[in-house]
Amino acid sequence: MKLLLATQKPFSSAAVSRMKEIAKNEIELISLENYKNQSDLVEAVKTADALIVRSDKVTPEVIDAGVNLKIVVRAGAGYDNVDLEACSSKNIVVMNTPGQNSNAVAELTLGLIIYLSRNSFSPGTGNELKGKKLGIHAYGNVGKSVASLGKGFGMTVSAFDPFVDENILQQDGVQAVQSVEELYSLCDIISINIPAVAGTIKSINRNLLSLLKANAVLVNTARKEVINEDDLLSAMENSRIKYGTDVKPACHEKMLTFGSRYFATPNKIGAETDEANMNAAIAALNQIIDFFKTGNEKYRVNK
Ligand code: 3PG
Numbered sequence: 670m671k672l673l674l675a676t677q678k679p680f681s682s683a684a685v686s687r688m689k690e691i692a693k694n695e696i697e698l699i700s701l702e703n704y705k706n707q708s709d710l711v712e713a714v715k716t717a718d719a720l721i722v723r724s725d726k727v728t729p730e731v732i733d734a735g736v737n738l739k740i741v742v743r744a745g746a747g748y749d750n751v752d753l754e755a756c757s758s759k760n761i762v763v764m765n766t767p768g769q770n771s772n773a774v775a776e777l778t779l780g781l782i783i784y785l786s787r788n789s790f791s792p793g794t795g796n797e798l799k800g801k802k803l804g805i806h807a808y809g810n811v812g813k814s815v816a817s818l819g820k821g822f823g824m825t826v827s828a829f830d831p832f833v834d835e836n837i838l839q840q841d842g843v844q845a846v847q848s849v850e851e852l853y854s855l856c857d858i859i860s861i862n863i864p865a866v867a868g869t870i871k872s873i874n875r876n877l878l879s880l881l882k883a884n885a886v887l888v889n890t891a892r893k894e895v896i897n898e899d900d901l902l903s904a905m906e907n908s909r910i911k912y913g914t915d916v917k918p919a920c921h922e923k924m925l926t927f928g929s930r931y932f933a934t935p936n937k938i939g940a941e942t943d944e945a946n947m948n949a950a951i952a953a954l955n956q957i958i959d960f961f962k963t964g965n966e967k968y969r970v971n972k
Pocket residue numbers: 678723724725744745746747748770891937938939940941
């Protein structure tokens with residue numbers, strides 16, 4: 670079996686070495702790391718039976734070129750970079766590796782919250798997290814980890830997620846709120862953890878942003894597409910809210926005018942830890958091995 674590991678943003682060398690050890694003689698592991706052009710991926714996928722990617726774009730062109738492909742695994746959580754329809758039309762299974770990098774993303778979220786609460790580490794009086802209300806916008810693996818870390822800082826945690834049973838939130842000591850509007854008006858700090866799907870794109874809009882407390886902290890370690898950037902700019906102009914993000918918005922240059930109230934990481938680094946790289950890479954490989962051996966499709970995300 671030929672497996673292509675295509676990562677424009679490579680995994681750590683330790684993670685790739687471990688993958689090679691596991692693959693040994695059974696799997697021919699070809700790695701295309703740090704590639705510059707989409708055409709490199711289109712060329713490399715031509716002989717692959719399986720493909721592992723991170724945020725790499727798995728477009729219809731890639732799928733058309735991958736005439737032997739049976740499975741694509743997004744080593745990570747969000748799979749908005751994979752054209753599910755194109756894969757399904759060729760009977761290619763698509764999986765993700767949920768939970769494998771969520772602690773890394775959650776820790777970065779708390780880092781961004783502290784950074785903004787302390788005026789981007791510039792002189793002046795900031796705020797502590799203790800006693801603040803933390804709102805989790807979607808209680809998936811990352812949201813759950815952010816909630817747990819937030820409690821460690823002495824925050825009271827609320828969450829809105831229509832897909833999660835209230836009992837689960839209760840067990841975790843998290844207050845369930847009934848609407849996203851309630852979450853945004855109630856909390857001092859909001860962590861955005863929603864995926865970029867049809868119903869969520871630009872869903873954080875004027876309406877929601879206008880509900881935020883005047884100096885609320887909003888942190889986005891999910892996807893830039895979920896926020897309406899024009900509305901974000903107006904909200905930044907009309908109040909004292911702070912915005913921190915691991916996904917640089919298109920309006921980055923304009924956002925810079927808000928000084929210490931805005932911070933964006935230069936590149937997406939949420940999942941960039943040795944631990945998350947190892948977890949996600951090995952999970953992806955094991956899922957592929959299991960799929961070819963037993964047909965296990967547990968983490969399949971397409972129909
Ligand atoms: C994810 O969806 O898993 C995270 O956004 C991490 O993405 P990355 O693997 O491209 O860093």
